[in-house]
Amino acid sequence: MFGPVIEGARVRLEPPRLEWSPTYQRWLADMEVTRYLIQRNPPSLRQEEALLEKVAEDPHRVVWGIVLKDGGKLIGVIGLDKIDWRLRDAESGIMIGDKTEWRHGHASEAMRLRTEYAFMELGLRKIWTGVDMPNVGSRRALEKAGYRQCGVMRRHFLVNGRWVDVWMAEIHREDWQRAREATCSAP
Amino acid sequence: MFGPVMAGERVRLEPPRSEYAPAYLRWFADREVTRYLKVRNPTSPKKQDEWLEQMAASEVDVLWAIVRATDGGLIGNLGLHKILWRHQRAELGYVIGERDQWGNGFATEAVALATSYAFLELALQKVWAEVTAPNEASRRALERNGYRQCAVFRRDRYVEGRWHDLWVGEILRDEWTALHPGALQQDT
Numbered sequence: 001m002f003g004p005v006i007e008g009a010r011v012r013l014e015p016p017r018l019e020w021s022p023t024y025q026r027w028l029a030d031m032e033v034t035r036y037l038i039q040r041n042p043p044s045l046r047q048e049e050a051l052l053e054k055v056a057e058d059p060h061r062v063v064w065g066i067v068l069k070d071g072g073k074l075i076g077v078i079g080l081d082k083i084d085w086r087l088r089d090a091e092s093g094i095m096i097g098d099k100t101e102w103r104h105g106h107a108s109e110a111m112r113l114r115t116e117y118a119f120m121e122l123g124l125r126k127i128w129t130g131v132d133m134p135n136v137g138s139r140r141a142l143e144k145a146g147y148r149q150c151g152v153m154r155r156h157f158l159v160n161g162r163w164v165d166v167w168m169a170e171i172h173r174e175d176w177q178r179a180r181e182a183t184c185s186a187p
Numbered sequence: 188m189f190g191p192v193m194a195g196e197r198v199r200l201e202p203p204r205s206e207y208a209p210a211y212l213r214w215f216a217d218r219e220v221t222r223y224l225k226v227r228n229p230t231s232p233k234k235q236d237e238w239l240e241q242m243a244a245s246e247v248d249v250l251w252a253i254v255r256a257t258d259g260g261l262i263g264n265l266g267l268h269k270i271l272w273r274h275q276r277a278e279l280g281y282v283i284g285e286r287d288q289w290g291n292g293f294a295t296e297a298v299a300l301a302t303s304y305a306f307l308e309l310a311l312q313k314v315w316a317e318v319t320a321p322n323e324a325s326r327r328a329l330e331r332n333g334y335r336q337c338a339v340f341r342r343d344r345y346v347e348g349r350w351h352d353l354w355v356g357e358i359l360r361d362e363w364t365a366l367h368p369g370a371l372q373q374d375t
Binding site for chain 1: 246272273274275308309310
């Protein structure tokens with residue numbers, strides 16, 4: 001599935017557009033962007049378009065583009081992968097491809113918008129993720145968005161020739177709801 | 188999906204086998220069997236086979252054969268259909284195709300097994316079913332398992348020159364849990 005439009009304060013999640021494919025290709029060709037991603041090679045434009053079509057009809061995925069509300073610039077992609085409808089969970093996926101927009105808090109805002117959608121619209125119970133230990137930016141964004149460590153996979157991923165640990169984290173619906181009620185009822 | 192084996196006292200639910208196709212064709216050629224069903228015609232052996240494969244591949248259907256616990260003889264079919272994962276509900280449908288097996292309470296037990304599967308394994312919130320109003324045996328099988336009427340659609344089914352109402356029943360997760368204390372250790 002493509003995700004519907006969700007407005008945040010500074011970013012907006014939007015259904016992916018075909019014309020964004022060259023941008024994705026450029027991001028995925030940049031080894032600094034992909035350092036901590038599973039995909040470390042750029043697709044052909046045709047591959048990228050075929051992938052979008054596949055995602056559009058896949059009931060186990062939801063994908064959005066992340067754009068800045070101010071100006072509408074595309075800065076990344078975010079999604080829910082491996083949705084298991086019986087267990088009602090999914091894996092987090094995110095990339096801020098535009099390096100000039102790193103460290104601005106866009107990822108954590110996009111994650112918070114996604115969490116509300118996953119719990120309130122899709123009825124999921126939890127979202128889980130694994131982040132390479134050295135990927136401090138992604139980890140901080142997840143923690144800010146309410147994800148908590150649930151384990152560490154040892155020497156699980158290859159980064160620049162070194163095997164690194166992977167930080168496993170998740171956000172549960174009950175925890176999220178409790179935190180939200182606490183915030184809303186605060187004076 | 189095909190459903191896994193679920194053993195009751197007198198019937199067992201099993202994944203359907205392709206050699207059952209001739210029995211299905213026979214059932215659906217028998218107007219007494221199909222009188223209160225939505226499908227009232229047999230299809231070709233090839234189509235019947237394709238339908239089974241379609242069900243096996245579907246992520247929104249769970250299909251079982253109903254067999255006798257004593258000798259494994261095929262007596263009917265049962266499925267959870269149109270599963271809406273996002274809304275956590277499904278429709279239950281069944282047929283006891285072997286007419287000489289009617290009146291033994293087999294459907295009642297099959298409904299019990301499938302309903303528990305829906306709540307325990309699929310974690311659904313609701314199961315619902317449609318019954319053509321005069322089909323009292325079928326409605327009783329549901330009511331004995333805690334399904335309650337939630338709607339009656341008037342003059343909804345045209346059968347043998349007459350109009351019949353359609354009875355719609357449903358059971359909610361809470362209701363099922365209350366009927367089966369201890370079945371759910373921890374609920375979300």
